[in-house]
Amino acid sequence: MKGVKISGIGSSKAGYVLTNEELSTIVDTSDEWITTRTGIKNRYISNGQTTTELASKAAALALKNANIEASALDMIIVATITPDLFMPSTACMVQSALGAIKSTAFDISAACSGFIYGSKIAINSIRCGDVKKVLVIGAEVLSKTINWQDRNTCVLFGDGAGAVIYEATDNNKILNMYTQSDGKNGCSLTLNSTPLKNCLIEEKLVTPYMQMDGREVYKFATNIVPICIEKVLQNTEVKLSDIKHFILHQANERILDAVAKKMKIDKSLFFKNLDKYGNTSAASIPIALYEAKANFNTGDKIVLVGFGGGLTWGSLLLEW
Ligand code: UT7
Numbered sequence: 001m002k003g004v005k006i007s008g009i010g011s012s013k014a015g016y017v018l019t020n021e022e023l024s025t026i027v028d029t030s031d032e033w034i035t036t037r038t039g040i041k042n043r044y045i046s047n048g049q050t051t052t053e054l055a056s057k058a059a060a061l062a063l064k065n066a067n068i069e070a071s072a073l074d075m076i077i078v079a080t081i082t083p084d085l086f087m088p089s090t091a092c093m094v095q096s097a098l099g100a101i102k103s104t105a106f107d108i109s110a111a112c113s114g115f116i117y118g119s120k121i122a123i124n125s126i127r128c129g130d131v132k133k134v135l136v137i138g139a140e141v142l143s144k145t146i147n148w149q150d151r152n153t154c155v156l157f158g159d160g161a162g163a164v165i166y167e168a169t170d171n172n173k174i175l176n177m178y179t180q181s182d183g184k185n186g187c188s189l190t191l192n193s194t195p196l197k198n199c200l201i202e203e204k205l206v207t208p209y210m211q212m213d214g215r216e217v218y219k220f221a222t223n224i225v226p227i228c229i230e231k232v233l234q235n236t237e238v239k240l241s242d243i244k245h246f247i248l249h250q251a252n253e254r255i256l257d258a259v260a261k262k263m264k265i266d267k268s269l270f271f272k273n274l275d276k277y278g279n280t281s282a283a284s285i286p287i288a289l290y291e292a293k294a295n296f297n298t299g300d301k302i303v304l305v306g307f308g309g310g311l312t313w314g315s316l317l318l319e320w
Contacts, residue, residue: 003172008066039253043158043278079114112308162286
C-alpha cells in the first residue's frame with residue numbers, strides 16, 4: 001500500500017467582515033449573547049465571491065505551498081453544501097480556473113464533515129495506486145442559505161475555503177481514518193433544495209434556508225467528537241497523550257471546551273479560530289489547518305475531527 005502525506009495547504013477568506021455588533025442591528029441579538037454562547041466575534045461573508053472563486057484561491061495557495069503545477073493534479077474533490085451550480089460541479093469549475101487539465105474532478109456533500117470525507121476518498125485513491133496528487137477543498141458560501149431574520153442561525157455561520165494537497169510518498173504520514181453517518185437523525189440540521197415539481201406533481205412550498213435544532217446538534221456534537229477521537233486512535237500505536245494538536249470543526253467554543261473537559265485533555269491543545277470565522281462548514285477544518293500549521297513541529301501527531309449535517313462525522317490521525 002502506498003504512503004500518503006500532506007504537501008500543501010491554502011485558504012481564502014470572503015470579502016466582508018460582519019461583526020457581532022453589526023448583526024445586532026439586523027436581528028434581536030447582542031455581542032454578549034453570541035460571544036458567551038458560541039465564542040464567535042466576527043465572520044467573513046461574501047460580498048460577491050462565489051464558492052468557485054473562494055475554492056480556486058485557496059487551491060492556488062495550496063499548490064504554491066506544495067510547489068506543484070495544477071497540471072500535475074490527478075484528482076480534485078470539492079466538499080461543499082453551497083455549490084454555485086448543480087452542474088457543472090464546483091470541482092470542475094475549479095479545475096478550469098486552475099488549468100488542472102488531467103484531473104478527475106467532482107463534488108461531495110457531507111456538510112461539516114465534508115473535508116474529512118473528501119480526504120478519506122483522496123487518501124484511499126492514492127493508497128490503491130490509482131492517483132498520486134489529489135487536491136481536496138472545503139468551500140462554502142453559507143451566507144446565501146441563511147435566513148437573516150432567524151437569530152438562531154444567522155449569527156453562527158461564515159463563508160470561506162480551505163484546500164489541502166495529498167501526495168503519494170514512501171514515508172506515510174496518514175496514520176488512521178474513521179467516518180460514519182446517521183441519516184435517521186438528519187432532520188436536526190437541514191438545508192432544502194429544489195422541491196419536487198413536475199407535470200405530475202404540484203410545487204410544494206419549502207423553506208429555502210438552513211434550519212437547525214441547536215440543542216440537539218450540540219448534544220450530538222459533544223457526544224460524537226470524543227468517539228471520533230477514540231476511534232481514530234484504535235488499532236494504532238498512538239495514545240491520546242501523544243496528540244499535540246486537535247483540529248476540530250469550528251462550530252462553537254463551548255463544544256471544544258466540553259470535549260476537552262470530558263476527555264481530560266488540556267484545552268490549549270484544541271486549535272480555535274471560530275472567533276474570527278464563525279462556522280464555515282466544510283471549509284472550517286482546512287482553514288484551521290492552514291492557520292494552525294505555523295505551530296506544528298515535525299513528528300507532531302495531529303487529530304482532525306468533523307461533525308455535522310447528515311448526520312455525518314469523522315476523524316483523521318496525521319503525523320506532521
Ligand atoms: O456545523 C454544524 C454543527 N453545528 C453546531 O455544532 C451547533 C450546535 N449548537 C450550538 O452551538 C448551540 O445550541 C447554539 C449556539 C446554536 C445555541 O445555544 P444554546 O445555548 O443551545 O441556546 P438555545 O438555542 O437553547 O437558546 C437559548 C435562548 C432562547 O431564548 P429562550 O427560549 O430561553 O427565551 C433563544 O431564543 O437564547 C435565545 N437565542 C438568542 N438570543 C440572542 C437564540 N439565538 C439567539 C441570539 N441572540 N442570536
